[in-house]
Amino acid sequence: MIQPTMPSPFFILTGNEPLPLSLHGAVVAIGNFDGVHRGHRAVIGTALDEAHASGRPALALTFEPHPRAFFRPGETMFRLTPVDEKLARLAETGLDGAVVLAFDAALAALDAETFVREVLVERLHAGAVVAGFDFHFGKGRGGSPAFLREAGQLYGFDVAIVPPLLDDGAQISSSAIRAALAQGRVEQAADMLGRPFSIEAEVIHGDKRGRDLGYPTANMRLDPAIALAHGIYAVTADVDGVRHPGVASFGRRPTFDDGAPRLETFIFDFSGDLYGKTVRIAFHAHLRPELKFDSIEALVEQMDLDSAAARSALAGVRMGPIGGA
Incomplete structure (x- = not known):
């Protein structure tokens, strides 16, 4: 467990430490969150709204290294926010904490159903899960938003899927921000990032x-x-x-x-x-x-x-x- 130098209270869980009982039943916003941009903040905002309405804590579930870096180890990856900055940006949103899962061979091998059972249910005791419309998880990206909804009904947690956030008709995404920066369009990148x-x-x-x-x-x-x-x-x-x-x-x-x-x-x-x-x-x-x-x-x-x-x-x-x- 790490206690970062950032706004407090903000709990960060890494490794295999158990989640404190005070955070059981949390609303879990799940994603890679590179950049913690406006699209990510829409997902996090939905989680915070649900948490406030139900009197539950709110957590982010994220992954390090970025899955792309794991699956394409020979390629360099332009990270908008290195892990320390990503956690600091997540702390600024008002979340109660973040769980950082090591994206390794063992995690990559979990099928979607096992991921839900072992991570969301047995480890995090999630009361609700919020994800973006394009979030996929599990081996072979077998877990879709529709699958997540069905799993929520099976295991007893609520699910909210957040639609894309558009900027002048274009989806705000980490990839779009990287593309803008690669062309020097820092003003457009700032608009998508929110800073x-x-x-x-x-x-x-x-x-x-x-x-x-x-x-x-x-x-x-x-x-x-x-x-x-x-x-x-x-x-x-x-x-x-x-x-x-x-x-x-x-x-x-x-x-x-x-x-x-x-x-x-x-x-x-x-x-x-x-x-x-x-x-x-x-x-x-x-x-x-x-x-x-x-x-x-x-x-x-x-x-x-x-x-x-x-x-x-x-x-x-x-x-x-x-x-x-």
Whole structure:
């Protein structure tokens, strides 16, 4: 059992520990929940409504690693929310806790009926289960929403299936968000997520080139699986509990070395040593694609324009201490 550093009370169950008696009979929202986006929050909101109406607790049931990573181990997977962030986002919703099942060969081998009996009934003692319209589970994805309804009648728990949440006629999904980010459409991704897409990483030493150009940057090496479009972005940087505006370049720096992708962020009106600190960068607007410049002078001139454009794009974003109203 893990007690995370996040809003409390929020219970997290991993491994084979038993569920506390106080959480028996809970309304269980089930899904992978990568991104904890607006579609996921519709499922969670339905679970919370049912829990409040019936006086029961509400839990999320999720899986790690993501099933796709288990079934396709040779492929990289762009995770919108690594596990720690996913749990923190789930905690923000008002749920009482989360159960994280290890998605391994044993779990993958369970047929749908066994999954219901052993996981939902015998381990979680679910009083109700809420899932999205496209959620499938069990060996060979044999468990459908219709199967879940039938199982609920058999084992005595209520079932609610939540229809798709649409945005301009298109379904909100983790896949749609990944596709938007891969094309640099961070504003559309933010609309589907319900917040700007963000990453958290440690600031590392770079080549100090930005300092020589008058643009000292915080450099981060990101997970290679992050498939964000290369380019220049208006961003915010959360540093030591304070949000700052900035402009960031994500890419290979074609003017200089065309090296491995790296995130370089110039934080406006900021002074201080960031090396070794963990900083969260949120992407608010895509300003332009990554370009190769013929001269340092041309690059600096464009950086001046990028900074002005980023300040304009961030004009309505609240800065300063994080938290509160």
